[in-house]
Amino acid sequence: MNILIVDDESFVRRSLSDMLISAGAGWTVAGEAENGLDALEILEREPVDLVISDIRMPGMDGLKLAEEIRGKHPDTEVVLLTGYQDFTYARQAIQYGVRDYLVKPSSVEDILELVSRLDGQLEKKKQEARLLKLREKNLLEKRLHDLLYGIPLPYFDESIIPPHTSLQVLTVLHRGEALSPGWNESILYQAVRNIAEDWFAPSGQAIGMIEEQEAPIVLFLNEPEEAADGPEADALRLERDRNTALRFMSELASILKCDLCLGLSDRHGSLDQLSAAYRESLEAARLARTLSATPVAHFREVTQQTATPAQMEEHIRGKAARRVISLMIEAMERRLDEELSLKAIAEELYMNPTYLGRIFKEDIGESFSSFLTRLRMEKAKALLDDVTVKVYEVSERVGFKDPAYFSCIFKKHVGVTPQDYQKQHRPTPSTSGGAAASRPV
Structure with missing residues (x-):
């Protein structure tokens, strides 16, 4: 835990700092400040978990500092340490989100007990935030997985979609004869996903998924709107996307030492075009697999001679059906204690019950x-x-x-x-x- 000490008395700052460091709890003193103004400058530069501040100080007092911290650094906790036993101060402190209020002189044991308790609460809060972030990421992957196959996004999950100006799908395939010892396609595509999510972070957010024989990556791009339009501007964007994909593939090759190729879709403006973008990237990836000069192909390079629309549609349709059926079975197992019907499952999945009944019977071999x-x-x-x-x-x-x-x-x-x-x-x-x-x- 990083702690900032704010007091206009140097002796108090030094004593608190020595006390916290010598406690042996792994706490770090991120800095010391004479007043609230100096403290705010440190907060802008350093990550701080806890501020221990006096109330009466020149320049900016502790109450004003607490108010500023609440507005600008809401994850930072504040403890006020003061010699003024005034209920008005305590009431204002609570109003500004101050975690606790100690009166000078406080014993070493009281201060260490308070900091230790706050440390435990902060660590629990961080763990909960990490778990929530992981759950949101898993849900986002699941929803995008569904969208690849045209399964609608529930309206109550729309908020989890990253903000974007456009979206694009990249599909990575292994094109070598065999994988190196210790590798299998699942492990390989997990590595591709992890690298992609970090590599594309500067230009937006990348969400990677693992399919049966490929790794589709959805790019949510956040780039300024380009004023220029027309064939020349379009050609420049295409060339830029190709160069970005080539640099990414160079990075994959240097890290994974595997022969991989990538198919790149067009850019699309709305989420309901994600399924089309996935199809484009698959077709381009299959073309890239046949190329020897470059590991990257763009959808626009796919010609009538190289495209296999019927096979592609059958491939996508089969995978989509399997995905839908797995969602149906998952919902059935979760809701076994209810008076379930095909209509109820269809409503949960936002799909037509007649369609669901038909593909279920075709794939499973028995009725719902x-x-x-x-x-x-x-x-x-x-x-x-x-x-x-x-x-x-x-x-x-x-x-x-x-x-x-x-x-x-x-x-x-x-x-x-x-x-x-x-x-x-x-x-x-x-x-x-x-x-x-x-x-x-």
Whole structure:
């Protein structure tokens, strides 16, 4: 934890600094300041977690400093240390978001206990922020994955899409005969994704994904609007994008030592064009795989001779169907305790129920309702393995409000009633214990 000490008395600053450093808790004194104005200058230069400040100081007092910190550095905590026991100060301190208020002279133990407590709270807050950021990134990847295949974005998730002036998709493929020992395509594409997300950061935000045989990267570009338009300006943008992609591929080659190629889509202005951009990048990547002079191809280089629209559409359609079905099964497993229907799942996925029913039957080989019942029976068997669980409780947890109907369906699929199934899976009593173990039951 980085701490800034603010007091107009040099002795107090020195004493606090020595006390905190010698505490052995790994705390760092980021600086010392005589007043609030000097403290604000340090805050602009240094990352500070905690400010310990006197109230009465020349130039800018501690209360004004706390107010400034609240507006400009909201993640920085403030503790006021003062010799003035005045409730007005304490009330103002709370108003400005001050974490605590100590009266001079405070004991060493009181100060160290307070700083230690704040350190624990700050660390917990940072961990929660890191976890939230990771969850948001995972959700963003999932939503973009869906958008690649034309699955609509739920309106309540629109806020997670990074701000952008345009978007573009790059698809990276391995084009060598074989991977080096220790590599497989999944590990390779994970490395590509990680490198891409750092490498493209200066020009926007890159979100990489891992597909079955490629690594698509969605670029959310934040570049100033170009006044120039027309064929010449378009050609310049295309050349710039190609050069950027070539530098990126050079970086990948130097780090990964693998033979990779990249397909580059056109730039697009709206999120609903992401699926089209993905198709463009795939076609370009397949062209790049055949080239020996360069590892990069742009969609506009794809000609009628090199394009295979029918195969590409079939490829995309198959992957899209598999993605949709995995989302359906995920929703079914999550909502087994509800009275589920195909319509309810379709509403969750913002898709047409007739379409979902058709592709589910084609891919899985059985209807939605039949598969759902099978899922419920498998879950019921797992629950019934615990002999302390009542049959009516199992019935409710797998979506049946009527235990009698549940028992009927269970027997039809498993061959025995839930009660008999549970008896069959009851633990066998131990045979150890001599004559008592052989007594008739």
